[in-house]
Amino acid sequence: MPPVRRMAPWAGVGLALSLLLAGCRGAVAPLENVQITIAPGAGGDRVASASLRQLAGQMVQDFMRVNPGVNLHFRYVPEGQLLQNVSERSSLGVGPDLLITRVPAAFNLARRGYTSPVELGAAQLEPLRLQFLPSFRQGQGYAALPLLVQPSLACYDRRRLSRPPASLEQLVAQAAAGQRMGLSLELHELLWTATGFGAQPPLLHLFDPKTVAGGAPRLDPAARGRVLAWLRWLYRSNVIPSLVFVDDGDQLVRRLERGQLDWISCNATAIGRLRKSLGTHLAVSVLPRGVNGQASRPLANLLVLSFGRDSTPSQRRVAERFALFALNDFSQNNLMVRAEGNMPVNQNVIVPVKEAPELAVMEGSLRDSLVLTFQEGVRMRELADPLSQLLKEAVYGERSAEQVLAAMEALAAGR
Numbered sequence: 002m003p004p005v006r007r008m009a010p011w012a013g014v015g016l017a018l019s020l021l022l023a024g025c026r027g028a029v030a031p032l033e034n035v036q037i038t039i040a041p042g043a044g045g046d047r048v049a050s051a052s053l054r055q056l057a058g059q060m061v062q063d064f065m066r067v068n069p070g071v072n073l074h075f076r077y078v079p080e081g082q083l084l085q086n087v088s089e090r091s092s093l094g095v096g097p098d099l100l101i102t103r104v105p106a107a108f109n110l111a112r113r114g115y116t117s118p119v120e121l122g123a124a125q126l127e128p129l130r131l132q133f134l135p136s137f138r139q140g141q142g143y144a145a146l147p148l149l150v151q152p153s154l155a156c157y158d159r160r161r162l163s164r165p166p167a168s169l170e171q172l173v174a175q176a177a178a179g180q181r182m183g184l185s186l187e188l189h190e191l192l193w194t195a196t197g198f199g200a201q202p203p204l205l206h207l208f209d210p211k212t213v214a215g216g217a218p219r220l221d222p223a224a225r226g227r228v229l230a231w232l233r234w235l236y237r238s239n240v241i242p243s244l245v246f247v248d249d250g251d252q253l254v255r256r257l258e259r260g261q262l263d264w265i266s267c268n269a270t271a272i273g274r275l276r277k278s279l280g281t282h283l284a285v286s287v288l289p290r291g292v293n294g295q296a297s298r299p300l301a302n303l304l305v306l307s308f309g310r311d312s313t314p315s316q317r318r319v320a321e322r323f324a325l326f327a328l329n330d331f332s333q334n335n336l337m338v339r340a341e342g343n344m345p346v347n348q349n350v351i352v353p354v355k356e357a358p359e360l361a362v363m364e365g366s367l368r369d370s371l372v373l374t375f376q377e378g379v380r381m382r383e384l385a386d387p388l389s390q391l392l393k394e395a396v397y398g399e400r401s402a403e404q405v406l407a408a409m410e411a412l413a414a415g416r
Contacts, residue, residue: 032072035312035319037061038097039075040083040106041304052273053304053340057101060335064326071319080106087115087309096311099320105382107145107307108375116307118142121321129328130348133303136374144375145305146324149336149343152366153193153299155286156257156275157264165264165286169197169234172289175264176244183245183253183265186396188388189381190250190266193299197291200231201298201371207413208384210376219410228409232395232402234292239396246396248389268302269363270342285362287369301370304343387412 041053054077061073076097078086083106090096096115100107110116120142126134132150137143157165162180166172176182185191195201203224220228238244245262247253253265258278266288267275275283288297306324308317326332333345337352337360344352344363354361373381381388388409395405 033070033315033319034072034074035099035316035323036074036076036095036097036309037099037101037320037323038078038083038087039101040078040080041101041103053336053343056336056340060327060332061323063332064323068319068322073319073323084109084113088113091115091309091311094311096309098309098312098316099323100307100309101148101304102307104145104303104305104373104375107305110307111144115310116144117310118144119146119308119321119324121146121325125325128349129325131328132346132348133372134346136372137305145307146328147303147346148306148327149304149340150346150367150370150372151302151304151342152269152344152363152370153190153288153301154267154269154272154362154366155264155288156254156267156271157284157286158257158260158279158282159284160282161260161263165284166289168290168294169194169292173238173241173244176238176241179243181243181245181261181263183247183256183262185248185250185253185266186246186389186392187249187385188392189300189385190268191392193266193288193297194235194291195228195231196297197293197295198231198234199227203228204409205371205373205377207409208377208380210380219414220406225406228406229402232405235392235396236398236402239398246393266299268342269344269359269366270302272359273341285359287362287365296369298369298371299366301367301372303346303372384412 037057039054039057058075061075065071065073080103083102087096087100087110100110100116102110107116118139131147133147134143137145137147155165162175166175166182172182184194192201192204195204203220206224207220239246245256247256250266250268250271253262254267254271254274256262257265257275272283272285288299290296306327308320308324312320327336328347330347330349333347333350336343337345337350342363344367352360352364354364391400391405391408391412394400395402400408
């Protein structure tokens with residue numbers, strides 16, 4: 002038997018007060034209390050997280066104004082505490098009805114049974130023209146619904162760099178000339194540099210869950226050659242003193258803020274934070290092309306909506322209605338304009354690229370971006386720490402490119 006749904010004490014007080022005030026108007030249906038948890042991510046996007054939290058709260062108020070029988074309770078939880086928070090609440094039968102998280106967090110919750118698929122039909126979803134929706138198909142429903150996409154860009158200080166590098170060759174040349182350039186050693190933030198070597202598809206194939214399920218994953222000679230060329234490029238680039246590799250994107254943002262770097266790869270959610278530090282000196286561009294002229298294919302982050310397992314049928318219906326409200330043209334436009342760094346997944350929304358140059362850059366980046374499937378994204382995140390360590394060893398010459406690739410193959414095979 003599923004656990005009995007309990008109401009938080011403060012929610013009960015609000016319900017009693019509402020019924021008391023309504024007494025003079027006759028009998029009314031009790032409010033439907035629905036819990037929404039948001040954990041937008043950690044790292045260098047504090048300003049973006051704060052603006053998204055504020056906007057989500059406003060969206061909750063807007064929804065309740067047009068749905069007077071509904072009482073939505075909005076809760077913000079740091080991503081690092083999300084799993085424990087949901088686990089504790091679910092053990093009491095009061096897990097959240099709806100969650101807004103990044104893909105890895107959503108997948109981890111689903112894998113542990115704290116969320117369940119939503120079975121909204123084509124009549125409700127097709128008019129929204131949601132990007133990336135097929136990636137979340139599970140049986141007759143969806144494990145989650147895409148909400149917002151956050152592209153990867155280049156951010157730089159126009160006082161120190163008049164023109165951003167348009168290619169990896171220019172990136173290296175400008176660094177050799179003394180421009181201070183920064184890259185992250187996290188694989189999901191560095192993978193775009195593999196595009197020009199043809200190394201990106203082999204690496205994604207190596208860590209694809211379907212490849213792993215088919216046996217010990219290993220690359221063919223041609224694919225190995227492309228990955229080795231990329232790993233050797235990373236090592237040669239690190240020899241240039243002005244081309245700096247750091248552990249993560251948050252460090253890159255801090256160094257650009259402090260004037261320690263002139264150009265960095267960044268996620269669009271850092272724009273608001275950097276603008277507070279650099280003002281009009283901040284500029285953004287798409288990431289440099291590959292060594293053979295190919296457009297870089299960075300990985301874009303996704304925020305998604307997932308649905309808790311403890312909801313009553315009526316609470317699930319309200320959660321679904323709110324999700325559709327968050328995905329409609331009006332809400333998606335507001336999220337794009339007011340939660341800087343986030344792009345709509347609703348393709349009916351017109352992006353005002355002429356009014357905001359950074360939106361044009363974000364749109365251009367998304368045209369070439371990769372968004373991994375639910376399982377692919379989580380597999381990459383699960384292996385993030387050991388992969389980053391292997392990249393460090395390649396960059397600093399602690400292991401040869403051949404040794405690093407062999408270690409990657411072993412890691413992909415679970416050894």
